[in-house]
Amino acid sequence: xxxxxxxxxxxxxxxxxxxxxxxxxxxxxxxxxxxxxxxxxxxxxxxxxxxxxxxxxxxxxxxxxxxxxxxxxxxxxxxxxxxxxxxxxxxxxxxxxxxxxxxxxxxxxxxxxxx
Numbered sequence: 001x002x003x004x005x006x007x008x009x010x011x012x013x014x015x016x017x018x019x020x021x022x023x024x025x026x027x028x029x030x031x032x033x034x035x036x037x038x039x040x041x042x043x044x045x046x047x048x049x050x051x052x053x054x055x056x057x058x059x060x061x062x063x064x065x066x067x068x069x070x071x072x073x074x075x076x077x078x079x080x081x082x083x084x085x086x087x088x089x090x091x092x093x094x095x096x097x098x099x100x101x102x103x104x105x106x107x108x109x110x111x112x113x114x115x
Contacts, residue, residue: 020044033061 020036024046031049035042047059082088088097095106 016043020046024048031059032065033059033063035061 016036020034024030024034031051033047034044036044045061047061047063049059051057051059051063051065079088079090083090093107094101098106
């Protein structure tokens with residue numbers, strides 16, 4: 001019975017893996033890590049693509065990614081949403097919103113105007 005149950009579980013997990021592998025094949029330009037969990041249990045975890053093209057280093061589930069300047073996109077969206085709501089203007093100086101800020105950019109216009 002134990003062998004049957006573990007075999008069934010292995011076949012079920014293999015079916016999940018095959019299903020997700022087939023989906024990933026459709027998106028052959030994707031580079032990253034895919035994690036599918038159900039009720040806190042990991043059903044599928046796989047690294048896909050190349051982490052370093054110069055040295056041909058593949059992506060693994062434990063690969064650490066450098067996020068670089070990805071936060072600039074989020075910041076830009078938030079700033080533009082605040083502008084749409086009338087809560088700030090792109091031409092306002094930083095000191096208007098951060099009066100205690102003493103950095104060199106205090107009296108400059110935020111770089112958001114250039115986003």
